Amino acid sequence: MTTMNFSEAIDDALAQAMSEDPRIILFGEDVPMLRRNLLVRFGPKRVRATPISESAFLGAGVAAAMAGLRPVVELYMVDFLGVSMDALLNQASKLETFSGGKWTAPVVVRAPCGGGYGDGGQHEQSLWGWLAHIPGLTVIVPSTPEDAGGLMYAALQHDGPVVFLEHKLLSETFLEFLGSGGRLTVQFDVPAEGRRGPVPHKWKPLPIGKAVLRREGRDVTLASLGVGVHRALEAAEFLEKDGVSASVLDLRTVSPLDKTALCEAVARTGNLLVVDEDYEGFGLSGELSAVVLEAGISCKYARVCTQTTIPYARKMEDQVLPNVNRIRTTAMTLL
Amino acid sequence: MDLWLLYSLMKKSRLFEEAVTQLWEDGLISGEMHLGTGEEAIIAGVVSQLCPGDAMAVDHRGSAAFLMRGVDPTLLLHEMLGHEDGLCGGQGGHMHLFSKEHLAATSGIIGAVGPAALGFALAAQTLRPGSIAVAFFGEGAMNQGMLMESINLAALWNLPVLFVCKDDGWAITTQPGESTKSGMGERACGLGVPYVGVDGLDVEQVWQATRQAIERARSGNGPTFLHAHCVHLEGHFLGLILLRITRAPLRELPGIVGALIRSFMHPGGGSLRERIAGVRYILSSILATWRDPRRYSTNDPLERVQTALVSNPARLKELDSRIEAEISSALASAQQEVVA
Ligand SMILES: Cc1ncc(C[n+]2csc(CCOP(=O)(O)OP(=O)(O)O)c2C)c(N)n1
Numbered sequence A: 001m002t003t004m005n006f007s008e009a010i011d012d013a014l015a016q017a018m019s020e021d022p023r024i025i026l027f028g029e030d031v032p033m034l035r036r037n038l039l040v041r042f043g044p045k046r047v048r049a050t051p052i053s054e055s056a057f058l059g060a061g062v063a064a065a066m067a068g069l070r071p072v073v074e075l076y077m078v079d080f081l082g083v084s085m086d087a088l089l090n091q092a093s094k095l096e097t098f099s100g101g102k103w104t105a106p107v108v109v110r111a112p113c114g115g116g117y118g119d120g121g122q123h124e125q126s127l128w129g130w131l132a133h134i135p136g137l138t139v140i141v142p143s144t145p146e147d148a149g150g151l152m153y154a155a156l157q158h159d160g161p162v163v164f165l166e167h168k169l170l171s172e173t174f175l176e177f178l179g180s181g182g183r184l185t186v187q188f189d190v191p192a193e194g195r196r197g198p199v200p201h202k203w204k205p206l207p208i209g210k211a212v213l214r215r216e217g218r219d220v221t222l223a224s225l226g227v228g229v230h231r232a233l234e235a236a237e238f239l240e241k242d243g244v245s246a247s248v249l250d251l252r253t254v255s256p257l258d259k260t261a262l263c264e265a266v267a268r269t270g271n272l273l274v275v276d277e278d279y280e281g282f283g284l285s286g287e288l289s290a291v292v293l294e295a296g297i298s299c300k301y302a303r304v305c306t307q308t309t310i311p312y313a314r315k316m317e318d319q320v321l322p323n324v325n326r327i328r329t330t331a332m333t334l335l
Numbered sequence B: 001m002d003l004w005l006l007y008s009l010m011k012k013s014r015l016f017e018e019a020v021t022q023l024w025e026d027g028l029i030s031g032e033m034h035l036g037t038g039e040e041a042i043i044a045g046v047v048s049q050l051c052p053g054d055a056m057a058v059d060h061r062g063s064a065a066f067l068m069r070g071v072d073p074t075l076l077l078h079e080m081l082g083h084e085d086g087l088c089g090g091q092g093g094h095m096h097l098f099s100k101e102h103l104a105a106t107s108g109i110i111g112a113v114g115p116a117a118l119g120f121a122l123a124a125q126t127l128r129p130g131s132i133a134v135a136f137f138g139e140g141a142m143n144q145g146m147l148m149e150s151i152n153l154a155a156l157w158n159l160p161v162l163f164v165c166k167d168d169g170w171a172i173t174t175q176p177g178e179s180t181k182s183g184m185g186e187r188a189c190g191l192g193v194p195y196v197g198v199d200g201l202d203v204e205q206v207w208q209a210t211r212q213a214i215e216r217a218r219s220g221n222g223p224t225f226l227h228a229h230c231v232h233l234e235g236h237f238l239g240l241i242l243l244r245i246t247r248a249p250l251r252e253l254p255g256i257v258g259a260l261i262r263s264f265m266h267p268g269g270g271s272l273r274e275r276i277a278g279v280r281y282i283l284s285s286i287l288a289t290w291r292d293p294r295r296y297s298t299n300d301p302l303e304r305v306q307t308a309l310v311s312n313p314a315r316l317k318e319l320d321s322r323i324e325a326e327i328s329s330a331l332a333s334a335q336q337e338v339v340a
Helices: A006-020 A036-042 A054-066 A078-098 A128-132 A145-155 A172-180 A227-241 A259-269 A284-294 A314-320 A324-334 B003-025 B040-047 B063-068 B073-080 B113-127 B139-143 B145-156 B184-190 B203-218 B241-247 B249-265 B272-290 B301-309 B313-339
Strands: A002-005 A024-028 A047-049 A070-074 A108-113 A138-140 A162-167 A196-199 A212-215 A220-224 A246-250 A253-255 A271-279 A300-306 B055-058 B104-106 B133-138 B161-167 B195-199 B224-229
Touching (some): A002 A145, A006 A145, A006 A162, A006 A172, A006 A196, A024 A054, A036 A047, A054 A070, A054 A078, A078 A162, A128 A138, A128 A253, A128 A271, A145 A162, A212 A227, A220 A227, A220 A259, A220 A324, A227 A246, A227 A271, A227 A324, A246 A259, A271 A324, A284 A300, B003 B063, B003 B203, B003 B301, B003 B313, B040 B063, B040 B161, B040 B203, B040 B301, B055 B063, B055 B113, B063 B073, B063 B104, B073 B313, B113 B133, B113 B145, B113 B161, B133 B139, B133 B145, B139 B161, B145 B161, B145 B184, B161 B184, B161 B203, B195 B203, B203 B224, B203 B301, B241 B249, B241 B272, B249 B272, B301 B313
Parallel strands (some): A024 A070, A108 A162, A220 A246, A271 A300, B133 B161, B195 B224
Antiparallel strands (some): A002 A196, A212 A246
16 A cells, blocks of 8 residues: 655645646746656646746636636645735636636645644634635645545546645645754654555545544544644544543535535534634634534534634644644533 | 944844854744845845834844844844743744834735835824835845835835845745846836845945935935845755755755656656756756855855954954853843743
């Protein structure tokens, strides 16, 4: 069985797709260096550097997709989407509706997200709830190499704009590039199963919008995505020792949301705890409570999310981001 | 112009950032670390001429500007170590430094200094006539829409802004030739802002050009664009892979080259010509890093200004030891808290 690192799996799926589909091109700041393995296989016409002009090149990616290409546009970090949001907010996401369903923009926006390595609140946000809020955008947040590759492969076949978020704690390349910089003196709380894992010999598309149950349990359902899934799994082990049986649902995509899987999982335990690294207010965690309420499921509910701007100091950051301890103690309050 | 003062600002900044490097390498500072080593002449030439009421909008490489503006080095070091008694309570870190009393604000978002300097200048024009705002940014930021828009608006509103482009010829791993078609001068002038180009390694030149630009701004004659070339002695940030490759190829290259060869040979993909073009791109980046002017000590702005002062070795020695004492006491205080 082959195993790969998280980003390696994404790049591998990309490479397979690029060799099958000449319409796929990659661009973004420093992309020739960041994706150097793709550069030497596909050449500089398909793996391109851009200036620091996010509004121009992301907007161009959207329109190039409208006109037949399948661009993968890389942002250095999802936080920097702030300067180019129009391309997604008012262009890509609106096209299908405005054109009466006759035109779409199959662009993939790939961006590192998330914190836990000490860069501070302008560089460590999640923002998937903010993005999924906009109708017309697909938002993917994988938690394992296998899902990351399979969902990237699916994104490249999807008929519409996709935001593909790659958590930096899982990405060996970004963590090395931004977090350690070659130092052996720093440590990060990296979940092993997310960092490296088995991958298929040949990539096949995974269904977009399908959650997966990572752990079966009777007493409480922990719903999460990205690194949060691994924190939830670790907390579930502790809860087991406390005599609590927790199930862990990995949502995998924020939009479309797998409402069926969520409702089934919550109906079985009667308790929902959302673990969401994104901001707590007005986001995914609240959305999940609305989904179960609308389905008429009665359950107890709690959430462990990021409530404030992420502070720079590692110690403070560890408290602000969802951690195993917070998940464990909050789960106990439900029972 | 007081060359001794300029030298002392630059020296203090250099020693401070050497201390930061040590703390970063020891793993006591987390995340990325962008140093201003190599651009001290630009920062000193500009910041030494700021008065109370003047404002600074600073990019991700802002420690030197804060230090030279008078922020206590101990507060800065404590901030970088994430201590609660740091300049920003340990919440900001080096990319998000703020000092309200100095009207100095940092942003890690490339180009954000443009609008910030505009706003500071607008407030100055209205509330504190005669005061000005400075924006510090790299040449890479000159492709960011909001900065280009800000240059136009500064000209249109005749705002007292000094746009300072610290051009080191690199935006992380991207060189201007891969990102930019036109020159800085054409752009600034095309947007209606007078352009001055200087050697950013020469603090006297920077100071002279800045003096005129600041004079213009203070007397209500609008913005100036100052373009200063420099080198970054430690590259984009500490631990930059390109620099690591050129400094320790035997350690760094094996891991990288193996994957590159496998990918280059992999069936399915571009033609041989395309693949070779890809390899050439990488080789040329490594070569350019290797050949970077940073490796000649004549391109170290601190050494340059020092040569002008060696004629008075006693004074130089006395000054150096005073600055060394100040920085080591800041470092000691920071380390003490780490131990505690
Ligand atoms: C909007 C935005 N895009 C991308 C980045 C990532 N980034 C950080 S520094 C940098 C390069 C900046 O180059 P330049 O402006 O020349 O300044 P230098 O670092 O060389 O001093 C990039 C692309 C960012 N911080 N903000």
